[in-house]
Amino acid sequence: MQIVIASGKGGTGKTTVASNLGFVLSLKQKITLADCDVEEPNLGIFFPCSPECRDIHVIIPQVLEDQCLHCGACGEFCRFGALTVLKDKVLFFPQLCHSCGGCFRVCPAEALEKVPALVGEVQTCHLTDSLTLVTGRLKEGDVRTTAVIGAVREQVKDEPVVIIDAPPGTACPFIETVDDALLCVLVTEPTPFGLHDLSVAVDVLQVLKVPVAVVINRSDGNDSIIEGYCSEHSLPILMKIPLDFTLLKKQNAGFLISREDPEWSLRFSELGDKILAHARGDV
């Protein structure tokens, strides 16, 4: 069962919700926390450990110039512009390559060799008997996020309950993270920005046919801007986290609020029960 914690807008509290939820649920059952925000994974801040690391590669083409006919087939095929065929040579731009493999298929001269390229790593930490953290980390300077996200999801796919911390935004990395998930919990804030990015994320999730639930963070007591939208779109609001600077200070010092404070442990435990019920379709 894969449950994704996402937001559309950055900085709304995805990691806060994912870390506390994973921790609290792991007191009762086996939980895997997966950090798919591979450009800036930060779940590990709340769970310091020495991980086992596994390199992640993608396959890219290497041009064998003495076999190449310079026919242009690969350059015409590549919609990402990664292969440029000139009169007497082929240029390859690795940062544009999406590793789709199409160039290997269209080359009539077997002039492209498949070579691995390192794009990042997957780090695994067994934190307790019932809590495992799997973190995807993109190689600095690289842009091929989806390969690393895919590797994280592949590694955790058979785990009983997986809580996934998603990357911000609603583009390819988000879609790679959330596709086929049982439930996506969108963490938002009661501001026009929060509402705008929430609605963009909801639109994407509707296309992907992933059920949605909402958590409102930094609630100041007047959340009508989000509540109105949610009731219009029949989205359940599962929790409100108040704008509380004492809470924020603890959190910013690296403490997990549900581990420090029994009241928050209880609240996240209730959220966990609701999320599992929604994911199982019991609601």
Add this chain to the structure above:
Amino acid sequence: MIVSIPSSGPTVDSQMDDRFGRAPYFAFFDTETGSSRIEANPHAGGSGGVGPMAVQFLVKNDVKVLIAPRLGGNADGALKASGITIIMQNPDVTVEAAYSAWKKNSENSS
């Protein structure tokens, strides 16, 4: 020799486009015959990597000189490798004017 210029419209009196890979059209001038034609840039709406794609398009059209505004890093690298001569030009002129200015300049210097 073929000289190409990114164009914002389908005629030579259109404004030069201020982009390279995403320019909607490319103008091609033949210095020998004096003829010109304009073709739509097939990659203008591509999701990415349009700079190198446009270079490939120019190579296919036998372009030897490109009169261009600013260039992205990938386009610049591909153009240098292709051997196409790059002439930088402020894009606040028409395609025709940019070509005429280049032609006059190259005749004077030769």
